[in-house]
Amino acid sequence: MISSASDRLTVLIADDNVSDRMLLSAIVSRQGHDVLTASDGAEAVGLFERRRPQLVLMDAMMPVMDGFEAARQIKTLAGDALVPIIFLTSLTEGEDLARCLDAGGDDFVAKPYNQVVLAAKINAMNRLRVLQETVLHQRDLITRHHKYLLNEQRVAKAVFDQIAHSGCLSSRNIRYLQSPYALFNGDLLLAAWSPSGNMHLLLGDFTGHGLPAAVGAMPLAEVFYGMTAKGYGLPETLREMNAKLKRILPVDMFCCAALLCLNFKQQLVEVWNGGLPDGYLLHGDGRPHTPLISANVPLGVLSAGSFDDNTQVYPFGPGDRVFLLSDGVVDSTGQDGELFGARRLQNVLVSNRNPALLIEEVQWALARFRGQARDDVSMVEVAFTEPDLLGPPSVIYTDSGDSSPLDxxxxxxxxxxxxxxxxxxxxxxxxxxxxxxxxxxxxxxxxxxxxxxxxxxxxxxxxxxxxxxxxxxxxxxxxxxxxxxxxxxxxxxxxxxxxxxxxxxxxxxxxxxxxxxxxxxxxxxxxxxxxxxxxxxxxxxxxxxxxxxxxxxxxxxxxxxxxxxxxxx
Amino acid sequence: MSNNPVDFNVLSTLRDVMEAEYPALLQVFISDSVNRVNDMTLLLRDPSFTAASTASLQRLGLMAHSFKGSTGNMGATHLSELCLQLEEQGRGLVAADDARIRRLVSEIKEEFYAVRKIFEDELQLCHASH
Amino acid sequence: MSVTSERSADGQELTITIKGRFDFSTHQEFRSAYEPKEKQASRYKVDLKDTHYLDSSALGMLLLLRDHAGGERADIQLVNCNNDVKKILDISNFSKLFNIVITA
Missing domain, CATH: 3.30.565.10 (Histidine kinase-like ATPase, C-terminal domain)
Known part of the structure; x- marks a missing residue:
């Protein structure tokens, strides 16, 4: 699309031959363009710098600086913008024409000039120029938009991190891998202490990407932290999370999630998995690992009445670990289109000797399989630990205590x-x-x-x-x-x-x-x-x-x- | 000297394109061309000029090339053709021949006078019509 | 990728067939396949015989269809699910929401 305003161009004509220059100026002016003239290459380059014409008609053979050198310099000055250079030449030899192209020429016009051909070439070159201008404009727009978006993401992430890090993800018994922009992949990892010293941990994966995937994270985190801190167990917390997401998310959005309650004192782990790939309970004593299968519909799909808050409870003692992962690991495809699959993952789990390296080993296996690393998967591993080694931080109260009931x-x-x-x-x-x-x-x-x-x-x-x-x-x-x-x-x-x-x-x-x-x-x-x-x-x-x-x-x-x-x- | 030194179709197109500038174009072409023809003649008179010298040939070739362009544009078809032949000699596209070069330059001179005569008549006509 | 739909003779059942990848790019086509032209069907069948791939946005689209067809009262069959498709539906326990049939 060329607007009528951009139809009128400023055209630079560089020719040492004064009568040719006059004639060409007249032809180009008659076509409705503004004309600048130069009688050698150096003058042309100087005029280009000062006046930024949109198109150049350049004679090849000129004194002081020839057209080839002038074309090279003008192309450099133009940078990303397309300034079409049409060589004016009666050169007929292939080698000479190649020199014009090498110097950055976009087209040729032979002498003697033919008005119709010249007009057609100027118009064709202008269409290219406008196209390039549009592309550059859109590129700049996208770049600006992208920067803007990155900044928005940075702010959103900073706000969200305040919430996410209010938990106990930094505990020594938790190892995890998350992309810095996991939030915008829809991945969510939260951990918090309950008043009784149980650790609650949630790994969630919202459908979709970008902002839509991130918006559900905040309310979900609020429910998780609020209810865990008040001492609610998994079923109540799950029901509330499901009800909240069902209420706020559009029908086609939901959150695949696994929720754990690790009771270190009684050595139990309680698990609910709705829609995440199998997690694993890894036993310290060499027994085969126990898969933690998704037995439920993801959060935010079912109405309160149909939601199933049943959890599974397993013994969880010294040496035991729970390993959870978002999708993206087992459904990674290799170069031949084959899936990484649960079996390859289990092989990594079985051959793992140093628990501290498990997550890295899964990453390596994945990178080897795909031929490149992935940065959009989330994995978390929680180990058993003696309860007195961790313990929830004591709560600080700010009221004075004067109004405390006593009898x-x-x-x-x-x-x-x-x-x-x-x-x-x-x-x-x-x-x-x-x-x-x-x-x-x-x-x-x-x-x-x-x-x-x-x-x-x-x-x-x-x-x-x-x-x-x-x-x-x-x-x-x-x-x-x-x-x-x-x-x-x-x-x-x-x-x-x-x-x-x-x-x-x-x-x-x-x-x-x-x-x-x-x-x-x-x-x-x-x-x-x-x-x-x-x-x-x-x-x-x-x-x-x-x-x-x-x-x-x-x-x-x-x-x-x-x-x-x-x-x- | 050719029978039709200037293509009158080209000339009428130039008249259309240039409008009021037409006499100026003719004037500019004549004075520019006088210089070019003189330059060529001087170059050949230079005792150091020889068809065996690449540098001399190149200079002559460039002159012919440039003159070929403007004469072509002005409709001086035969003159432009002579320039092309001289350019080919000068640029080493054909085996350079001193006698041939000198003959070509004198032909160019002769042909240019014919062309010039026609353009000067044109100028007379222009002034008369104003 | 293409979505086609066909009504039974009595107009009660609507069969939607998805060929190729069933993902976000299918969104518009899938929606217009069930949004009523005349009167709404009472039973739905989604034929996944030629569906090679299904992602979480496809699961979302199935939920939209379920919502459209009456939510918890919806009568929707997912038929001809191959192993890969079945696996994805299983992880999300969609068998609790849809009637999943391996062969038609």
């Missing part, structure tokens, strides 16, 4: 329909946080509360036998039964009483947890030696260790624990 009691009863879906622990913990004296022990309090609650639910209300958890197979069965029984629960209750009394400068909390189950022989269970290497029985030991006093009554149906605190400094 009260409260009683709660949760019945079957509630037990199925509702986790009361975050709410109860929040309530106890109002008592300043307890804040120093909030982590212990949370662990004991959740132990007592899950004992009451699983062994009391649901009647599950903890002996099942003796081995890995029974372990799976146990959690399967738990889900099934909870699903069809119609009656039963858990009652929780809090009693807070002042005691000198400090105070004392008594928690009673009662359930509707059959009870258990607490004397016999507590008399057993601590089962260090067993998968079951850690719960009661923890409760005894962390609370000031604990006892069971009502044939094991009621547990009672105490926490005391001194006056605040």
């Amino acid at each position: 009260w009691c409260a009683s709660f009863e949760y019945r079957a329909a509630t037990l199925k879906r509702f986790n009361p622990l975050p709410y109860l913990l929040q309530l106890l946080q109002e008592v300043h004296g307890l804040r120093m022990q909030s982590s212990e309090l949370y662990i004991v509360l959740s132990e007592l609650y899950s004992n009451a639910l699983e062994h009391g209300v649901l009647g599950l036998d903890s002996a099942l958890k003796r081995d890995a197979a029974g372990f799976g069965l146990y959690y399967q039964q738990r889900a099934e029984r909870l699903d069809c629960l119609v009656e039963g209750f858990i009652r929780i009483d809090f009693q807070i009394v002042p005691d000198g400068e400090g105070g004392r909390l008594t928690v009673r947890v009662q359930d509707s189950g059959a009870g258990f022989d607490s004397d016999r269970v507590l008399a057993l030696p601590p089962a260090v290497t067993q998968l079951s029985g850690r719960g009661l030991a923890l409760v005894r260790q962390l609370s000031d006093r604990c006892q069971w009554s009502d044939e094991g149906r009621t547990a009672s624990v105490e926490f005391a605190w001194e006056g605040l400094a």
